[in-house]
Amino acid sequence: MELLANLGIGFSAALDPTNLLYCFVGVLLGTLVGVLPGIGPTATIAMLLPITFSFEPVTALIMLAGIYYGAQYGGSTTAILINLPGESSSAVTAIDGYEMAKQGRAGPALATAALGSFFAGTVATLILAVAAPPLARAALNFGAPEYFSLIVLGLLASIALAHGSVLKALAMIVLGLLLGMVGQDIYTGTPRFTFGFFELYSGINFVSVAVGVFGVAEILRNLEHETTRDVLVKKVENLWLTKDDFKRIIAPVLRGTALGSVLGILPGGGHVLSSFASYSFEKRISKHPETFGKGAIEGVAGPESANNAGAQTSFIPMLTLGIPAHPVMALMIGAFIIQGITPGPNVINDEPILFWGIIVSMWVGNLMLVLLNLPLIGLWVKLLTIPYKVLFPAIIAFACIGCYSINLNVFDVYAIVVFGFIGYLLVKLGCEPAPLLLGFVLGPLLEEHLRRAMIISRGDPMIFVERPISAVLLAFAVAAVVVAVLPSVRRKREEVFVEDD
Amino acid sequence: MKKLTTALLAAAAMTSVSAGIAFAQADYPTSPVTIVVPFAAGGPTDTVTRLIAEPMSAELGQQVIVQNVAGAGGTLAGTQVANAPADGYQILMHHIGMSTAPTLYPDLAYNPLEDFEMIGLVTNVPMTVIARKDFEPNTFEELVTYVQENADSVTYANAGIGAASHLCGLLFMSAIDTQVTTVPYQGTGPAMTDLLGGQVDFMCDQTTNTTGQITSGEVKGYAVTTPERLDALPDLPTTAEAGLEEFQVGVWHGLYAPAGTPPEVIEKLTAALQTALQDENVITRFAELGTRPVSLEEATPEAHEAYLSEQIDLWAPIIEAAGEMAQQ
Amino acid sequence: MGNQKSFNDIASGLIFIGIGIAFGYAASGYQIGTALRMGPGYFPLVLAGLMCILGIAIVVKGMARDAQPSEFGIVPWRGMVLLLGAIAFFGFTIRGLGLVPSLFVALLMASLASRRNTLASALVLATSITALCVAIFIYGLSVPIALFGPWLPL
16 A cells, blocks of 8 residues: 555656656657667766756656656667667667568567557566565675676577577677777776777777668668669558567567566666567577567567666666666766765655656656657658668768767767678678677676676686576576577488488 | 957967967857766766856856766876867866876876866865675774784775775775775776675775765765764764774865966866855755865865875875786 | 588688687787786687687588588679768768768768769758758757868868
8 A cells, every 4th residue: 555655656746747748858858869879868868967957856857767768769760760779779679670671560560669668668667666675685686796697698598699600690799799898998997909099998889889780781781782673662561560460479578578677677787688688588489480580570579678678677776776777877876966865775765756756757758658659650661761872871871970979989980880891791791790789788797797706706716606696597598508509409410310311 | 458468378379389279268268168077977076076067157157068988997087188178178077086097007198297287176075984784893993803804805895996995995905904805896886786785895985975875774884084073974983083093085076177278267267166166055965975165275276286296195105005006 | 512612601700710819919918817816808818719719610610511502792892982981081070070061071972872873862962961960960959069160261
């Protein structure tokens, strides 16, 4: 009953006309910056932080939160329509979402993303309301060894991201990990692989890599055959999901929501794994894994739900313990402090209106997002009827300005050129870009946690199997590899058998 | 008079490379001023900066933008501002790390005293010694004994090379003459996460990061590193009360402009800083964070420069003794 | 077909080996450290080794008897040079020329990367997309980029 009373407090705060307005402003702005590649929620929130000085704390935080989950929502749109993921999470959506768009099913793909996200957002908000403090406390059991094992599991399970050669997928992951090493070593400050360029000290920009290997490489592929065939489909079959589509997305949405909610709670960067993990999982358990990478709607539904659920639950460590799970949450903490509220375990008791207001506003914001985005689908799909020769220069323009505006660093623009070329070359050689991106995102985390675990254990690698959570995760990782290798081994044996026959 | 000054400046400009700057400085600032913060948004240094940015912007008549350039214990931002045009449009907020960087990073790309013009000190944030909730010692005295007796099993968390928590740890270890295993993190947030989760034993960090967790009992607070007790944490003894006078440290903050910034511009920035430090809201908010603005005499280029060189000399032997220099 | 070697596998394998060696060489210049206190070179060196091993495995597989036949396909050289050149030009001139001239020229080059665009249609595209971007990024989102840069005598 206390929950109902609390939610009552929250609703009265969230439904206050001013807060409602700024919640809308937040999600609208978030959707906008999410759709535009480059300018992500971090930059937007950092830019808008000073403006929120003059707001009431609850209004300010409702708007900033809206920008964050709104951007998660919008990020999938460009990934689906033009293969241009703006964030690590939407890189996964691009795999099957863009394939669906090419088959004229951009409408259902976008609708799936919107509905999946809304469902996941609702569930994750409920989790936040019901069990935030105990969950945050449980998540603290994750130390460096556990994170290391979790990332290893994530990396090995993600071999499923590729639909071609397993060996090449592994090689692309390792290449991504290596690229993630570029920049200053966080433990000693030593610059690595920077060739003396000061601009590379903070590492290669993720958006540049993503835009290069996905967006630019795809444009180059499309330019190959432009004399013989037109790129993209002119015929758009339908805008909405069919009955069969609905049936296919229900289970992936549920699983994605569960997976994303759990990973999002981990304050050490679990949320970045959520969409990758969901995709791998869906492909693994699918009866038709061969359809993944060729426009499987499950490959959009699962990751999109997981991503949004993770985004939502990543508020849990911030709201209940005052610790940030990622840069956006760090900015939110900054917003708290600037508003004169010390983030930490006291917020829930000292500032109930703020705490519950933010939580309820998340649900309200998600509702707004779905209402805002569903009618937009028609408009977005129309975008695809623009001739490609007009569309692709615009994509290039958005990508260039977007990447440059993140840090006003021209190296981020040059990186698009380099990764566009490398991406194109490798794609032509049968290597897929998604595993590379995953490795790139997780590389620095993997190294950080490995080194920290070794310091804590005083150089004893047994720490990874002695700690129960870590051991279980590693066991899963081994199982993932075995399951991935077994079918091909069996197939080989069958082939040999046939030849002998 | 003004005409004469302008003429002289124009003449000077012709013989110098800073032509554009000299003409621009009379009506400085004509466009937004950026304060570069060498640490992530939402951290204590960022908060201090954002709090003073608002009143400074009112005084300067231009928007003051806060830009976060985190990395490498703040030296990334330091290098950026040292190489920025000396026109007062890009200035640096840095803390105690400015005085330790020359020793921590033998290959540092700048010299704190030579490559910057000081604008003034801002505040001196007290630090607290804290530990995970279930850590055995209950008082600061017990902590000292416990650490000395269990030096090879105790772990100390810090927020990365050059961070305030790193320096505080060095000073503590030097004061009690014991070395413990140090676990570096990327910022205070992750370090605090592991402290709350009991993955590491103890740390020392600014009140801005620890007050909430100490008062709620999520972590054990042992002592404050200031000469007097704090209003925000009246139950915590000072390190001196607990018998370790030589262990006193505060995270002092200062504002810097690139070397060669015209004195007129520095004057305007110092004036804006002083206005900000007298702002009611700034004083209240600083108090909530467990700190207060420095006196107006300290918020001057002269006091700032003297303090910086004094601090450089203080830290160099401690860091060298610990052998904690970054390998470049 | 059984004896055909896979060009794609061998080429990509060799690229991976090359990358592995390059990273490994660079990493060996950094402090390696011990397992307890890993230096900045430790982890990259391990990864570079792994990269080489995977590269060799891919080459070996490509040489194997039952390799999948494959073809590299055609490369749109003109498109690639113009497109990548356009992005590089934008990066090179954005600070000096400012958004409008830099983006306009970059868009002109990018549009001409497609053989379906004529010079006339490229001019129209460059003008209209530049205008659109100025509206969205400069006026809409107030991104701090100058419209015209210091290289221009304005």
